Structures are given as C-alpha cells and as structure tokens.
Amino acid sequence: MGNPNQILILFAHPALEKSRINRRLIQAVQELDAVTVHDLYEQYPDFHINVKAEQDLLLAHDIIVFHHPFYWYSSPAILKEWQDLVLEHGFAYGKGGTALRGKKFLSAITTGGGEQAYCRQGYNRFSVRELLVPFEQTAHLCGMEYLPPFVVQGTHQLQEQGELGKYTKDYHQVITAFRDGLVDWEKLYQFKHINHGLDQILKSQEVSHHV
Amino acid sequence: MSNESLFYQAFIYLVAAVLSVPIAKRLGLGSVLGYLLAGVIIGPFVLGFVGNEGEDVMHFAEFGVVMMLFLIGLELQPELLWRLRVPIVGLGGLQVLVTTIVFAGISLLFGLPWQIALAIGMTLALSSTAIVLQTLNEKGLAKTDGGQSSFSVLLFQDIAVIPMLALMPLLALEGAATAQNQVIFVAEAAEGTGLPAWQQALLVIGTVVGIILGGRFLMRPIFRFIADTRLREMFTAMALLLVIGIALAMQQVGLSPALGTFVAGVVLADNEYRHELESDIEPFKGLLLGLFFISVGASIDFNLLLRQPLLILGMVLGLAIAKFAVLFALGRIFRLEISQNLLFAFALAQGGEFAFVLFSFATQNRVLPPDVSEPLVAVVALSMVITPLLMIINEKLVQPRFVTEEVEREADEIDDNENPVIILGFGRFGQIIGRLLIANGCRPTLLEHDPSQIDLLRRFGWKVFYGDASRIDLLHAAGAEQAQLLVVAIDDPEKALEIVDLTHKHFPHLKILARAIDRRHAYELIRRGVEVVERETFSSALDMGVEALKLLGVRSYKAHRAARTFKFHDVEALRDMAAAEGDETMVLARSRQLAKDLGQLLQSDDRELTQEVDRAWDISALRKD
Numbered sequence: 028m029g030n031p032n033q034i035l036i037l038f039a040h041p042a043l044e045k046s047r048i049n050r051r052l053i054q055a056v057q058e059l060d061a062v063t064v065h066d067l068y069e070q071y072p073d074f075h076i077n078v079k080a081e082q083d084l085l086l087a088h089d090i091i092v093f094h095h096p097f098y099w100y101s102s103p104a105i106l107k108e109w110q111d112l113v114l115e116h117g118f119a120y121g122k123g124g125t126a127l128r129g130k131k132f133l134s135a136i137t138t139g140g141g142e143q144a145y146c147r148q149g150y151n152r153f154s155v156r157e158l159l160v161p162f163e164q165t166a167h168l169c170g171m172e173y174l175p176p177f178v179v180q181g182t183h184q185l186q187e188q189g190e191l192g193k194y195t196k197d198y199h200q201v202i203t204a205f206r207d208g209l210v211d212w213e214k215l216y217q218f219k220h221i222n223h224g225l226d227q228i229l230k231s232q233e234v235s236h237h238v
Numbered sequence: 239m240s241n242e243s244l245f246y247q248a249f250i251y252l253v254a255a256v257l258s259v260p261i262a263k264r265l266g267l268g269s270v271l272g273y274l275l276a277g278v279i280i281g282p283f284v285l286g287f288v289g290n291e292g293e294d295v296m297h298f299a300e301f302g303v304v305m306m307l308f309l310i311g312l313e314l315q316p317e318l319l320w321r322l323r324v325p326i327v328g329l330g331g332l333q334v335l336v337t338t339i340v341f342a343g344i345s346l347l348f349g350l351p352w353q354i355a356l357a358i359g360m361t362l363a364l365s366s367t368a369i370v371l372q373t374l375n376e377k378g379l380a381k382t383d384g385g386q387s388s389f390s391v392l393l394f395q396d397i398a399v400i401p402m403l404a405l406m407p408l409l410a411l412e413g414a415a416t417a418q419n420q421v422i423f424v425a426e427a428a429e430g431t432g433l434p435a436w437q438q439a440l441l442v443i444g445t446v447v448g449i450i451l452g453g454r455f456l457m458r459p460i461f462r463f464i465a466d467t468r469l470r471e472m473f474t475a476m477a478l479l480l481v482i483g484i485a486l487a488m489q490q491v492g493l494s495p496a497l498g499t500f501v502a503g504v505v506l507a508d509n510e511y512r513h514e515l516e517s518d519i520e521p522f523k524g525l526l527l528g529l530f531f532i533s534v535g536a537s538i539d540f541n542l543l544l545r546q547p548l549l550i551l552g553m554v555l556g557l558a559i560a561k562f563a564v565l566f567a568l569g570r571i572f573r574l575e576i577s578q579n580l581l582f583a584f585a586l587a588q589g590g591e592f593a594f595v596l597f598s599f600a601t602q603n604r605v606l607p608p609d610v611s612e613p614l615v616a617v618v619a620l621s622m623v624i625t626p627l628l629m630i631i632n633e634k635l636v637q638p639r640f641v642t643e644e645v646e647r648e649a650d651e652i653d654d655n656e657n658p659v660i661i662l663g664f665g666r667f668g669q670i671i672g673r674l675l676i677a678n679g680c681r682p683t684l685l686e687h688d689p690s691q692i693d694l695l696r697r698f699g700w701k702v703f704y705g706d707a708s709r710i711d712l713l714h715a716a717g718a719e720q721a722q723l724l725v726v727a728i729d730d731p732e733k734a735l736e737i738v739d740l741t742h743k744h745f746p747h748l749k750i751l752a753r754a755i756d757r758r759h760a761y762e763l764i765r766r767g768v769e770v771v772e773r774e775t776f777s778s779a780l781d782m783g784v785e786a787l788k789l790l791g792v793r794s795y796k797a798h799r800a801a802r803t804f805k806f807h808d809v810e811a812l813r814d815m816a817a818a819e820g821d822e823t824m825v826l827a828r829s830r831q832l833a834k835d836l837g838q839l840l841q842s843d844d845r846e847l848t849q850e851v852d853r854a855w856d857i858s859a860l861r862k863d
C-alpha cells in the first residue's frame with residue numbers, strides 16, 4: 028500500500044461550541060494517524076496568521092482539506108484571510124510558485140439549506156459546485172487537483188441520532204480512504220459530491236489487499 | 239506545676255506525637271490512632287512518663303474541640319446550616335433518644351436502678367466529635383453524605399450535652415450533693431449563678447444574640463483595625479482572644495463553649511477575614527486535639543482491663559455493635575445510600591469525650607457509684623481507640639464492595655471554597671481578570687492584603703477575603719486543593735516568586751498564571767515553569783503604540799498587524815533569553831541588565847520586523863512578473 032497520504036485539515040468555525048454537526052465531524056478525524064487537524068480559530072484568535080508556519084504545514088502534507096460551514100457562499104473570514112496571506116505569489120502560484128503542485132484539494136462543507144435550495148428553482152439559485160467555483164479555481168491556479176467536495180446539507184434539520192451519526196461516519200470513511208489510497212479515482216470524478224457515491228468510490232480494505 | 243516540669247511534660251508529649259503520628263500515617267492508620275497509641279505508650283501502663291496529671295491535660299486539651307467547632311462553623315454558611323436542619327434535629331435527635339433508650343434498657347436488664355440506667359444511657363449515646371471529624375477530614379470524607387450526616391448528629395449531641403448535665407444532679411440517688419467539679423472547658427452547666435430561671439434564660443438568649451450581632455457588625459471594623467497594623471501575630475492573638483472570650487462567656491451563662499464558638503464561626507463564615515482566621519486557629523486546634531487524643535490514650539486504665547478483660551472487651555464490643563445498629567437503622571430511615579450509611583454507622587459507633595465529663599460529673603453527684611463508672615470510662619476510651627480501626631476496616635474491606643456507586647459520587651458543596659480559580663491580589667491588575675471571569679460566569683476566590691481595598695470592593699458586593707497570599711495555609715483555606723488555576727496578580731515581584739515556588743511544592747496540580755513586573759521578573763517566572771506569564775504593562779503599552787502609529791497616518795489595520803507581529807517576536811525573544819540566562823543575573827545590576835536586554839531587542843526589531851508583515855498583500859512582486 029505504500030506510505031499513507033498525509034492529510035491537512037484546515038478547520039474554520041468561529042463558534043464551535045454552538046455547532047452540532049461540525050463538532051462531531053472534527054472529532055471523528057481528530058485522532059487519526061497521518062491526519063493533522065488545524066483549528067484556525069483556536070490557533071489564531073486574533074487573525075494574526077503565521078505565514079511561514081502555515082506554508083511549512085502545507086509542504087508537509089499531500090491532501091489539503093478546507094473544512095468549514097458554508098457562510099455566504101464562502102468560508103468563514105479566517106479561512107479567507109488564510110488564503111490571502113498564505114497562498115503567496117512565488118509560493119503557491121506565479122513565478123516559482125510551485126510548492127503545492129500535485130497535491131489534492133478537498134472542500135468539506137456544511138450548509139444550513141437543504142439540497143433542494145441549491146438549484147435553479149431553489150432560493151440559492153446555484154448548485155453547491157457552482158458556488159464553490161472560487162475554491163476550485165484557487166486549487167487549479169495552485170496546480171492542485173480539485174476533488175468533488177464532501178457536503179452535508181440541511182444541517183438545521185439533522186436528527187440527533189440517525190443522520191448526524193451517519194455523516195460523521197461517512198466523513199471518517201472518506202478521510203481514511205484518502206489517507207490509505209483506497210479510492211477509485213475514475214469513479215470519483217463522476218460524482219458532483221463525494222457523498223453521492225460513497226459505495227462506489229471507496230474501495231474496501233480487503234479488496235485493496237488483493238490488488 | 240513548675241516551669242521545669244511544664245517543659246518536661248511538653249517535651250514528652252511532643253516527642254511522643256512527633257514520633258508516633260508520622261509512623262501511624264505512613265502505615266495508613268491515620269493521625270488520630272497515632273496520637274492515641276502515643277498516649278498509651280507514654281501513659282502509666284507502659285512507660286509511665288505521664289501519670290495522673292494526664293487528666294488535667296485532657297481537660298485543657300478539650301479546648302481543641304472548641305476550636306474545631308469554631309473552624310467548622312467558619313466553613314458553614316448559615317444557609318447550609320439551615321439546609322442541614324432536618325438531619326441535625328431529626329437524625330441527631332432520634333440517634334440520642336433511641337441510643338439512650340437502648341443502653342438504659344440494657345442497664346436495667348443488668349439490674350441497675352433506673353436513675354443509673356438513664357445516666358449511663360444518655361452518656362453512651364454520645365459519640366466523639368474530635369475523633370470522628372478529625373478522621374473524616376483526614377480521609378477527605380467530610381463532605382460526603384455520610385460525613386455530613388455524621389456531622390449533623392455530632393452537632394446535635396454537642397447541644398444535647400447541656401440538658402444532660404443539667405439533668406444529672408436530679409438523678410442522684412441519695413440526697414442532692416452539688417459537687418464542685420473540675421475545670422471542664424467543653425461543657426459545664428453553671429447551675430450556680432443563683433439567678434431565677436427567667437433571668438438565667440434571658441442571660442443565655444442575650445449572650446447568644448450578642449455573639450451574633452457582635453460577629454455581624456462589630457468584628458469587621460475590629461479585624462480591619464488589627465489588619466491595618468500589618469502585624470501577623472496581632473491577628474493570631476485576636477483570633478485566639480475571640481475564641482477564648484466566647485468560650486468563657488458561654489461558660490458564664492451555662493452554655494456549651496463548643497456550641498458558642500460554633501455559632502460565632504457560622505456568623506463569621508461570610509466575613510472577609512475568614513480564611514485568615516481559619517489559618518491562624520488551625521495549628522492551635524491541631525495541636526490541642528493531638529494533645530487531647532494523647533491524653534485519652536494515656537488515661538486508659540489497663541489494670542482494669544487486665545483484671546476483667548472479657549467483661550471490658552465484651553462491653554466495648556457491645557457498645558460498638560449496639561450503636562452501629564441504631565445508626566444504621568436510622569440511616570436507612572433517612573434514606574442514606576448504603577455505602578454512605580455504612581460510613582455513617584462505622585464513624586459514630588463509639589463513646590465520646592463528653593462521656594468522661596458526664597461520668598465524672600455523675601460520680602461527683604453520686605448518681606453513679608465509682609465501681610460502675612470506672613469500667614465504663616475505660617470502655618469509652620477503648621471504643622474511641624478502635625474507631626480509627628473501624629474506619630480503616632470500613633474503607634479497606636467494606637467499601638470496596640460498593641465501589642461503583644462510590645466513585646461516581648462527587649463531593650457535596652459545603653461552602654464556597656470550591657471555585658476553580660483563585661486570584662491573589664485584587665488591585666488594578668487582578669480586578670480586570672476577575673471582572674472578565676465573572677462576566678463569563680466563573681466565580682473566582684479572591685484574596686487581597688490591603689484592607690481599604692477590601693472595604694471598597696465589599697461595598698460593591700464583591701466577595702474578597704483578607705490575607706497575605708504567601709502563606710501556604712491561607713491558600714489551603716482558600717481551597718487551593720480543589721482549584722485548577724492560580725492567578726498571581728500581586729505587585730510584589732519577590733513575593734510572587736515565593737508564591738510560585740510554594741505552590742509548585744504544595745499544590746503541583748495548580749496551573750499558575752502570573753503577573754510579571756518587568757522583563758527580568760518575567761524571566762524568573764518563565765524559568766520556574768509558570769504556564770502563563772504576562773508583563774503588566776506590555777499589552778497596554780503596545781496598544782498605545784498602535785494609537786501613535788495611527789495618529790501618524792498609518793492605517794489602523796496595518797498598525798494593528800504591526801503590533802501583533804511585534805508582540806509575537808518580543809514574546810519569542812523573551813522565551814529565548816529566559817532560557818539562555820545563566821547565573822550572571824546575580825552579578826550585573828538590574829538596570830544594566832535591562833538596558834542590555836533592550837539593546838538586543840532593538841537590534842532584532844530593526845532587522846526582521848519591517849519587511850515581514852503582509853508580504854502577500856504587497857503586489858510589487860507581482861508587477862515584476
């Protein structure tokens with residue numbers, strides 16, 4: 028199987044103590060080997076981001092995850108600040124900016140509105156993939172491979188017992204599968220959201236052993 | 239007693255205590271058993287260093303019980319006492335009543351006249367406040383349900399002693415003989431004031447009301463006055479004076495001094511000088527109680543035991559079993575959970591120190607013939623000795639069977655000592671921390687040594703306690719054992735370091751946040767491993783620097799970020815230099831050191847800071863592309 032992929036989860040939630048779904052999601056991946064959860068609001072409560080340290084973190088990982096609630100069709104403020112400061116010219120893009128090339132980029136987001144709100148007829152008028160285009164393009168400009176996002180929708184209506192637990196389990200599965208390289212890449216790109224086809228995308232542990 | 243023999247006595251007692259108590263503790267027997275065994279060893283039966291004067295010592299040392307009740311009162315808020323009214327009156331009352339009936343009944347069966355039977359019954363109903371509370375405290379069980387029930391019963395018993403003493407002479411078989419009894423500090427009914435009953439009653443009520451009003455309104459200015467002298471021993475003297483004064487006053491009007499000081503303690507429980515009082519009285523209480531336990535051990539008449547071993551041991555066993563049974567049954571009725579009920583019943587299954595008083599009083603009043611009272615005194619003393627053993631049995635053999643219920647149980651709140659944060663120094667610095675914490679729902683315990691500051695804050699409804707924070711006993715009293723954080727916000731750098739050292743030594747679990755007066759002080763604190771060190775003027779000066787930059791036309795956000803970067807590097811440099819500093823601290827004068835430090839800092843500021851900020855927002859690099 029080779030070495031596991033190093034995964035960096037850049038996590039941004041300004042009021043985690045009030046969140047239901049994000050607290051669980053982040054807990055589910057917090058202790059995993061080869062996974063670094065980087066809680067930006069905890070690390071930089073005054074937004075004073077240490078650019079050098081952040082760039083070093085990026086260099087040390089293969090898959091970069093932006094994990095956050097979807098605020099006004101984008102990320103919470105600190106993650107935008109992070110992009111503005113850390114993805115420097117000459118580091119992430121532009122002349123000599125090749126540091127991130129070949130890495131993979133995943134958005135893991137939660138939206139209050141349900142799936143039906145994110146379409147032409149819904150009140151958000153655009154699909155989640157359309158609204159995530161700035162992130163897709165950012166990844167592209169940095170030479171990173173943009174993966175179909177992990178999206179949890181309708182978070183206000185999620186039931187304590189069943190659905191919250193299911194999404195938490197899914198997230199754990201997705202992250203460990205990426206880490207261990209147990210992903211069917213061809214299948215993966217057929218889906219708009221990675222959660223739409225988990226059964227087909229993720230290879231089980233046993234299968235990979237035989238391969 | 240001449241001076242020489244006084245010192246000789248003191249020497250014997252102290253040697254016995256210093257040798258036996260640490261050994262007993264090491265062996266897991268607890269200090270009480272250590273003292274008792276020390277008493278047995280130096281007593282007339284084994285080494286014979288102490289003879290009959292042991293009795294006098296015991297009566298003197300009973301004053302330790304008075305002090306203990308004062309301290310217990312101090313820790314009890316009046317509301318809590320009110321909440322305990324049902325266990326005190328109900329559980330305590332029933333315990334005394336039922337146990338009296340049981341032992342009186344047994345005595346009747348042995349053919350004793352009813353007067354004697356009643357006297358014995360009443361006396362044996364009492365348990366030992368000193369031994370039980372000391373042992374419970376030592377084992378950290380005082381705040382459990384079982385511990386609180388024990389306390390309630392003991393408190394009722396202490397009150398019940400008074401009517402018992404009054405009743406004794408009436409039970410005399412042959413004519414009334416008002417005996418002149420010895421000095422009894424703990425409980426002495428003064429039937430000799432010669433006043434009519436209503437006047438006596440008035441006097442009693444007046445005294446109690448006086449204690450309550452005095453404690454409420456008089457003590458605060460007095461403590462303030464004493465504290466202003468800044469002489470620690472004056473405060474200690476005042477505390478002792480208070481306790482002894484109340485004890486004497488109570489004795490004069492025929493009430494129990496123990497009860498009186500207890501009431502005084504409760505009245506002073508929300509006084510700002512409470513922690514200071516506690517830590518001043520504590521050592522006296524400890525020593526006197528120790529002395530008391532030793533003298534109990536020394537007073538055991540082993541000759542009597544050797545002459546009738548089976549009878550005496552049988553009676554000890556019978557006493558313990560009967561008391562245990564009554565207590566356990568009552569515990570069930572009052573819905574004590576089983577493991578707590580066992581603790582409660584094991585704890586109180588002995589005779590008490592009041593029994594010595596009551597028995598000797600009864601003998602003097604010819605209620606009890608000496609051949610009845612002497613074996614009983616021995617039985618009570620032996621039952622006190624086995625109490626710590628019973629508690630160990632309960633702890634080691636019985637409780638493990640109920641361990642699952644026990645572990646989950648959190649200690650009940652007995653006072654407001656259990657705040658997670660203690661703030662030392664509530665001046666300009668500490669106040670801001672305290673206000674922020676309180677605004678966010680965390681109540682800190684506050685200690686301050688400036689009386690005028692305390693007065694001011696109290697007027698605004700803050701709970702601030704008086705005390706010199708470098709005293710470890712005061713930290714104890716302020717609840718350092720339960721707390722998580724210690725904020726050292728005082729303005730005396732030397733004292734702050736001293737406190738940090740003491741805290742590391744005595745309360746290693748506490749996380750320390752310390753106010754540093756200057757860079758040098760910060761180094762010292764960092765080197766001592768203090769978790770959070772904040773220089774007192776750094777952040778505000780930095781804020782003002784930002785304002786200055788803004789007035790010079792720098793845009794706010796840039797000025798803000800420049801300050802953040804500056805702070806980041808400065809703190810880093812602080813940590814580096816703290817680590818690098820060697821012994822040269824001692825050699826160079828402080829001012830020269832600081833000047834040298836500043837030189838180093840200014841150099842590094844020049845080099846690094848200016849270009850580093852916000853490179854990504856600078857598009858000059860892009861233009862070249």
